Amino acid sequence: MRFLRPLVVAVIVLLVSYGSVCAAEKEGRPASDFTLRDLGNKKVTLSDLYGDGPILISLWALWCRPCLEELPHLDKMYREYKDRGLQVLAVSQDSPRSLNKVKSYIKSRKYALRVLTDSNADLTRKFKTKLIPYTLILDSEGDIVYSRTGYRKGQEKELEEIVLGLLKDTQEHEID
Amino acid sequence: MTRSAFLFLISGRKRVRISGSWLRRLRQWREAKGESREVTGVRVHYWVSGLAFHLSPFSFHPSAARRIAGPGPACALAAACRWIAVLAAAVISIALVSGRNASAETYWSGGNQLEYSLAREGGREILEDWFDMEWSSDDLSAGLRYEMFHPHEMSPDSTNHGIPFKYLNYSSRTMTLTVGNFYTLFGRGLALRTYEDRGIRKDSNLEGIKLEMTSGPAGITLLSGKTLNQRGEHRDLLHGLDINVEPLGFLRAGLSYLSNSAPRQPGTRTHELTTWRVQLATGSFDLYLEKGNRSGSWDFCSTDHDQGRGFYGAVSLALDHVGISVEHKDYRGFRFLQSDCATEYNLPPALIREHTFTLLNRHPHELDSDDEKGTQVEILASAGPLGDFLISSSKTDNQDGRLQFQETYFQWEKTLESGQVLAAVDFAKRPEQNQITLVGEAKTWFREEMSVKAQLQHQHVDGLSIGQYDDDLFLVEFSPSVDLSFSLIAEYTNKSELQTSDPGERTNWLHGIVTRSIGTHHYASLMYGTRQAGFLCAGGVCRYEPAFDGLEFKLFSTF
Known part of the structure; x- marks a missing residue:
C-alpha cells in the first residue's frame, strides 16, 4: 500500500496535464445552455441571447469578496458597451440563506448588469469549477472564447480587450 | 453517439x-x-x-x-x-x-481538485482528490466524479476511493431527465435541499431519477432516489413532487410534497412533508412566503417529533441607493430526517449572516430547524463619497422564548482613487457567551496590477464557563501581479494565559500562503506554518477544522 499514494499522485498529475492540453481546446466549444431566473423573476435562457453580441458570464456570491470587487468593473464594462451588443450575466451562487439579500445588494449599488440567481449551484457544476469568481466570455454564437477562475485588480483590462475584439462594430471596422 | x-x-x-x-x-x-x-x-x-x-x-x-x-x-x-x-x-x-442528430458534435469537459497536507508532527499525510468529467453531445450528457481520500480528512483511519457521483442527462427546452446522481432544491430549502460543499465535506446528492418538465407558465419536478446517510448507507427512499405556476408575470406559486420510507426498518411508516410558497416580484419589491408541515417520526430517534411545521417569510425592498431585506423564520420539529436519526433532507434558511472574516466564523451558530424562530434585518446603503454602509441584525430564540443567538454587524467600506478601506464591528450573544469583534482592512495599488492588503481582526470573548480572553489576527497580502500573491497570517490569543487549566496550550500561530494562477484554468495554493483551529461554515452548516502545523497544497483545475 505504500506505493499507492505516489501512484495516485502520478495518475492525477497525468490527468491534470492532459486536462491542460484539453483546456487549450476548451475555447471554441459551445457553452452548455441553461435557464435561470433574473431578479425580476423572469426566465432567462442563455441560447435566447445568442446573435446580438458577446456575452460575459460571471459566477459570484455575496460571501465572495473578490467577486464583489469585480462586479463594479463588469457593470462599468456593460454600461460602456451594451449599445454595441455586449451582454453581461452576473449569476449569483448564493444559497437560499442569502438569496433575499442579493436584490437589495444589487439595487443599493445601482448596478445595471443583469443578475441571475442559481441557488442550487447548477452552473458551477456545469462549468466544472469549485472556485468563484468564474468568468466566461462567449462570442455571439455561444462559443466559449475565454474562461478564468479568480479575480485580482487589473484583470478587468484583459476582459475588456477580449470583449472589444468580439463587438460587432469592431469586427465591421476591421473588415472595412 | x-x-x-x-x-x-x-x-x-x-x-x-x-x-x-x-x-x-x-x-x-x-x-x-x-x-x-x-x-x-x-x-x-x-x-x-x-x-x-x-x-x-x-x-x-x-x-x-x-x-x-x-x-x-x-x-x-x-x-x-x-x-x-x-x-x-x-x-x-x-x-x-x-x-439524435447524427452530425452532432461531442465534447468533453472536466475539473479536478487536489488537496495534500503533511503535518510536521508525526508526519501524517492526507491526500484527497475529486475528479469530474462530463461528456456532452447536443441534448445528452453523461458524467462522473471520481473521489479519492487517502485518508479522509474527516476520519483519518479511513482510506477509500470510488465513483460516488455519476449521471446521464437528457435536456430539451421543455424537459430535463436525469438518471443517476443529482442535486435538487425545492423552493428555498424548507422541503428539500441536496447539495455539495467540499469546504465542509458535505455531499447529500440523491441517487435515483429526476424529471423536470415545463409547459408555458407551469413547471413540475418529479424525483425518486436515495441519499447516503451518516453511516454511509443508501437506506431510505425519497419520492418528491414540486409544482410551480406563474399565473401572472410578477406572481409565482408552488407546492412541494415529499415522502420518505425506510423499507428495512420494521414497524415504521412513511414520513411526509408538504410545503406551499408564494413569491411576488416587482422591480423594487420582493415578497416570498413558504409554509410547511411535516408528519411521521422514527420511534427509535429520541429527538424526532411526530409533527412539525415551518414558516419562512422574506421581504426585499430596493429604494434609491438603499436596499432592505427582512426575513422571519419559525421552525418547530421541522427536521425531515432519515431513519439514521441524523441525516436531513431539508435545510431551511438559517437567517444568520455569512461572514468572510476568520474570527467571525470562530463561534458560529448552527441551525436547529426543530426548535428555532427569529428575524434578520439587513440594510445596505451607498452614500456616494461617504462610502457603502451595511447594518445586519439577527435574533434567534427557542420556541419557548430562550435566546439562542443574537448578532449585530456594522460595516463601512470605501473605494479610494488607489485603494480601498473597510471597518467592521460585530456584537454576538449566546446563552453561554458574548463576544465583540473588530475588523479593519486597507488595500492599496502601487501600480496597475501590484497591490498590498493589510487586515487586523480583534475579538474579545466573555464566556460563562471559559472566562474572558482575546484573539488577534493579522494578515498581510502582497500581489506583485494579477496571478500571484503572498500572504502572511499571524494569530495570537491569551486564552491559555488567562485560564490556567491548560497552560501548555499554544498561544500563537503563523502561516504563509502563496497562491498562483497557472494560465486561466489552474489555480494553486501552498500553505506552510501553523493555523488555529476553527469552523468552516456554509449555509448554516459548519465543520470544525482542527489546528494544523505543516504544509498544505491545493490545486484546482478546469478543462
Whole structure:
C-alpha cells in the first residue's frame, strides 16, 4: 500500500496535464445552455441571447469578496458597451440563506448588469469549477472564447480587450 | 453517439423485445470494435440500489438490480415509481435512437481538485482528490466524479476511493431527465435541499431519477432516489413532487410534497412533508412566503417529533441607493430526517449572516430547524463619497422564548482613487457567551496590477464557563501581479494565559500562503506554518477544522 499514494499522485498529475492540453481546446466549444431566473423573476435562457453580441458570464456570491470587487468593473464594462451588443450575466451562487439579500445588494449599488440567481449551484457544476469568481466570455454564437477562475485588480483590462475584439462594430471596422 | 456512451447504457445477457434497428446498430458497432460475441439484448441500468428497469416496460426485475447494485432491499415502490422508470427508459430510447442528430458534435469537459497536507508532527499525510468529467453531445450528457481520500480528512483511519457521483442527462427546452446522481432544491430549502460543499465535506446528492418538465407558465419536478446517510448507507427512499405556476408575470406559486420510507426498518411508516410558497416580484419589491408541515417520526430517534411545521417569510425592498431585506423564520420539529436519526433532507434558511472574516466564523451558530424562530434585518446603503454602509441584525430564540443567538454587524467600506478601506464591528450573544469583534482592512495599488492588503481582526470573548480572553489576527497580502500573491497570517490569543487549566496550550500561530494562477484554468495554493483551529461554515452548516502545523497544497483545475 505504500506505493499507492505516489501512484495516485502520478495518475492525477497525468490527468491534470492532459486536462491542460484539453483546456487549450476548451475555447471554441459551445457553452452548455441553461435557464435561470433574473431578479425580476423572469426566465432567462442563455441560447435566447445568442446573435446580438458577446456575452460575459460571471459566477459570484455575496460571501465572495473578490467577486464583489469585480462586479463594479463588469457593470462599468456593460454600461460602456451594451449599445454595441455586449451582454453581461452576473449569476449569483448564493444559497437560499442569502438569496433575499442579493436584490437589495444589487439595487443599493445601482448596478445595471443583469443578475441571475442559481441557488442550487447548477452552473458551477456545469462549468466544472469549485472556485468563484468564474468568468466566461462567449462570442455571439455561444462559443466559449475565454474562461478564468479568480479575480485580482487589473484583470478587468484583459476582459475588456477580449470583449472589444468580439463587438460587432469592431469586427465591421476591421473588415472595412 | 460515442462508444463510451453506448457502454454506459448497454449490457446484454437477457433477451428482451427491441426493435431491429437497435440490434443492427449495436451489431455494427460491436463488429467495428472487433467483437464477435452475439448480441442478445439491451438493458438500461438504473443505479438506485434495489431498483432497475429495462427498455421493455413490463420487465421490471428488482432482483436483477441487486446483482448490479449489490445487496439492497427489494423495491418497495408502487406504480408511480414504476411509471417514472418506464418514462425514463422511453425518453432515453427516443433521444438515443430517433431524435439524435447524427452530425452532432461531442465534447468533453472536466475539473479536478487536489488537496495534500503533511503535518510536521508525526508526519501524517492526507491526500484527497475529486475528479469530474462530463461528456456532452447536443441534448445528452453523461458524467462522473471520481473521489479519492487517502485518508479522509474527516476520519483519518479511513482510506477509500470510488465513483460516488455519476449521471446521464437528457435536456430539451421543455424537459430535463436525469438518471443517476443529482442535486435538487425545492423552493428555498424548507422541503428539500441536496447539495455539495467540499469546504465542509458535505455531499447529500440523491441517487435515483429526476424529471423536470415545463409547459408555458407551469413547471413540475418529479424525483425518486436515495441519499447516503451518516453511516454511509443508501437506506431510505425519497419520492418528491414540486409544482410551480406563474399565473401572472410578477406572481409565482408552488407546492412541494415529499415522502420518505425506510423499507428495512420494521414497524415504521412513511414520513411526509408538504410545503406551499408564494413569491411576488416587482422591480423594487420582493415578497416570498413558504409554509410547511411535516408528519411521521422514527420511534427509535429520541429527538424526532411526530409533527412539525415551518414558516419562512422574506421581504426585499430596493429604494434609491438603499436596499432592505427582512426575513422571519419559525421552525418547530421541522427536521425531515432519515431513519439514521441524523441525516436531513431539508435545510431551511438559517437567517444568520455569512461572514468572510476568520474570527467571525470562530463561534458560529448552527441551525436547529426543530426548535428555532427569529428575524434578520439587513440594510445596505451607498452614500456616494461617504462610502457603502451595511447594518445586519439577527435574533434567534427557542420556541419557548430562550435566546439562542443574537448578532449585530456594522460595516463601512470605501473605494479610494488607489485603494480601498473597510471597518467592521460585530456584537454576538449566546446563552453561554458574548463576544465583540473588530475588523479593519486597507488595500492599496502601487501600480496597475501590484497591490498590498493589510487586515487586523480583534475579538474579545466573555464566556460563562471559559472566562474572558482575546484573539488577534493579522494578515498581510502582497500581489506583485494579477496571478500571484503572498500572504502572511499571524494569530495570537491569551486564552491559555488567562485560564490556567491548560497552560501548555499554544498561544500563537503563523502561516504563509502563496497562491498562483497557472494560465486561466489552474489555480494553486501552498500553505506552510501553523493555523488555529476553527469552523468552516456554509449555509448554516459548519465543520470544525482542527489546528494544523505543516504544509498544505491545493490545486484546482478546469478543462
